[in-house]
Amino acid sequence: MNWLHGTWAVLQKELRLEMRSRYAVNMLVMFVVSSLVLIAYAVGQTEIAPRLQVALLWIVILFAASIGLGRAFVAEDERGTVLLLRLNVRGSMVYTGKLVFNYLLLLGVDVIATLVVTVFLDMDIVYPGLLAAVLALGSLGLAGATTLLSAIIARTSNRGPLLPVLLFPILVPLLLSVVTGSEAALDVRDGWPAAMESLATLAGFAGVLITTAILLFDYVWED
Amino acid sequence: MKPTARAVDVRRYRIVRNVVLAWLTAMILAAFLLDIPKINILEHTARNLYFHVPMWFTMMAAVFVSAAHSIQVLRGGSLLSDIRALQAARVGTAFGLMGLVTGIWWSKFTWYVGTDVWWNFDPRQTMAALQLLIYGAYFVLRSAVDEPVRRARVAAVYNIFAAVTVPFLLYVLPRQLQSLHPGADGNPAFSEITAPVMRLVFYPAVIGFIGLFWVLYTQRVRLAAAKLRVTQDPEL
Numbered sequence: 203m204n205w206l207h208g209t210w211a212v213l214q215k216e217l218r219l220e221m222r223s224r225y226a227v228n229m230l231v232m233f234v235v236s237s238l239v240l241i242a243y244a245v246g247q248t249e250i251a252p253r254l255q256v257a258l259l260w261i262v263i264l265f266a267a268s269i270g271l272g273r274a275f276v277a278e279d280e281r282g283t284v285l286l287l288r289l290n291v292r293g294s295m296v297y298t299g300k301l302v303f304n305y306l307l308l309l310g311v312d313v314i315a316t317l318v319v320t321v322f323l324d325m326d327i328v329y330p331g332l333l334a335a336v337l338a339l340g341s342l343g344l345a346g347a348t349t350l351l352s353a354i355i356a357r358t359s360n361r362g363p364l365l366p367v368l369l370f371p372i373l374v375p376l377l378l379s380v381v382t383g384s385e386a387a388l389d390v391r392d393g394w395p396a397a398m399e400s401l402a403t404l405a406g407f408a409g410v411l412i413t414t415a416i417l418l419f420d421y422v423w424e425d
Numbered sequence: 426m427k428p429t430a431r432a433v434d435v436r437r438y439r440i441v442r443n444v445v446l447a448w449l450t451a452m453i454l455a456a457f458l459l460d461i462p463k464i465n466i467l468e469h470t471a472r473n474l475y476f477h478v479p480m481w482f483t484m485m486a487a488v489f490v491s492a493a494h495s496i497q498v499l500r501g502g503s504l505l506s507d508i509r510a511l512q513a514a515r516v517g518t519a520f521g522l523m524g525l526v527t528g529i530w531w532s533k534f535t536w537y538v539g540t541d542v543w544w545n546f547d548p549r550q551t552m553a554a555l556q557l558l559i560y561g562a563y564f565v566l567r568s569a570v571d572e573p574v575r576r577a578r579v580a581a582v583y584n585i586f587a588a589v590t591v592p593f594l595l596y597v598l599p600r601q602l603q604s605l606h607p608g609a610d611g612n613p614a615f616s617e618i619t620a621p622v623m624r625l626v627f628y629p630a631v632i633g634f635i636g637l638f639w640v641l642y643t644q645r646v647r648l649a650a651a652k653l654r655v656t657q658d659p660e661l
C-alpha cells in the first residue's frame with residue numbers, strides 16, 4: 203500500500219471514531235478550560251508577569267497532552283483492533299496517522315488555551331503571528347513525543363498515570379524554547395528577531411523527535 | 426532471545442577489581458594528604474575537584490554504555506544486553522546523584538557564598554538533573570512491564586528516545602542561562618593556573634572512578650545474569 207494512502211486511511215479512521223464519540227475533544231476542551239479558570243481564580247486580581255503567563259499556558263498544554271492523548275493506543279488494545287491495523291498497514295503509517303490526529307487535537311488545545319489565558323489572565327499578545335508559530339512548532343514536537351510514548355504505555359500492564367512521568371523529562375528542551383519564544387511574542391521590544399533561535403530549536407527538536415520515533419515505533423508496535 | 430552461557434569473565438573481573446581497589450586507595454590518600462595551594466574562598470574545598478568532576482565523567486560514560494546496549498537490544502540482542510543497559514543506568518544514576526550532591530554542596534560554599542542559594546539553574550547542573558529524571562522514568566517504565574522480553578524492548582526504545590533529546594540541552598541551555606562552570610562562557614577549563622599537583626591526582630581519579638564504575642557494573646551484571654538463569658527473569 204502506498205505510504206501516504208495508508209497514513210491517510212489511519213487518520214480518517216481516527217477522525218471518524220472521534221466524530222462518533224467526541225470523547226477526546228470534549229475531554230481536552232473541558233480540561234483546558236477548567237484548569238485555566240482554576241488558575242485564574244487562584245491568582246485573583248494579582249498582576250502576573252508575561253513569563254509566568256506563558257509558563258502557565260504551556261504547563262496546562264503539556265498536562266492536557268499527557269492526559270488527553272495517552273489513550274491513542276490503549277484504546278486500540280481495548281477495542282481489539284490492533285491485529286487488524288497490523289495486518290493492513292505498516293507501523294510507520296499507524297504512527298504518522300495518529301501523529302497527525304494528535305497534532306490536530308493539540309492545535310485545538312492551543313487555540314482554546316490561548317483564548318482563555320488572554321481573557322482570564324489578561325495576556326497581552328503583541329505579535330499574534332509569532333505566538334501562533336511558536337505554538338504550532340512546539341505542539342508538533344509535543345505530538346511526536348506523546349504519540350510514541352502512548353504506544354509504549356499500551357505495552358505496560360498498569361497503563362494509568364505513566365505517561366506524564368515518561369513525557370516530562372523528554373520535553374524539557376522543548377519547554378524551555380517554547381516559553382522563551384512565547385515570551386518574545388508578548389514583548390513589544392522582542393518580536394520575531396528575538397524568537398528566531400527558539401523557533402529554529404523547536405523545528406529541529408520536532409524533526410529529530412519524529413524521525414527517531416518513526417525509526418523506533420516498529421519495535422514497540424510489532425510483537 | 427535466550428540467555429547466553431557466560432555473562433562475565435570472572436577472572437578478568439577479579440583482577441580489575443583488585444587493581445581498582447588499590448588504585449582508588451592510593452588516589453584518595455593522595456587527594457587528602459598532598460599539599461595544595463590555598464586560594465581565598467576555595468581553600469580546602471578545591472579537593473572536591475578530585476571527586477565531583479570524575480563523578481560526572483563516570484556518569485557520562487555510563488550513559489553511553491547504557492544507550493549502546495539499548496541499541497543492541499533492538500538489534501536483536503539477548504536479554505543480557507537489556508541487563509547491561511539497566512545496570513549501567515543504575516550505577517550511572519548512583520554516580521550522578523553523588524556528583525549532584527558534591528556539586529550543590531561545593532557551590533553553596535564557594536560560588537554562592539553570601540547569597541545562600543542551593544540551586545541556581547546552572548546549565549550543567551540542570552542537564553545532569555534532567556538525565557537523572559530520565560533514568561527515574563526509565564526505571565518506573567521497567568517496573569510497569571511484567572514480561573521480560575517485552576520489557577527489554579520497550580525500555581530500550583525509551584532509553585534511546587530520551588538519549589536523543591539530551592544533546593538539545595547543550596544547545597538550548599547555554600543561551601538561556603549563565604554558567605559558572607569551567608569550560609563554559611569563556612571560563613578556562615583546566616589551565617596553567619591550575620596547580621600541577623592537582624592534575625597529578627585529578628587524572629588518576631577520573632581513571633579510578635571509571636574503573637570503579639566498571640567493577641560495580643560488572644558485579645551487578647553478573648548477579649542479574651545469575652538471576653536470569655535461575656528464574657528466567659533478571660529482575661526477580
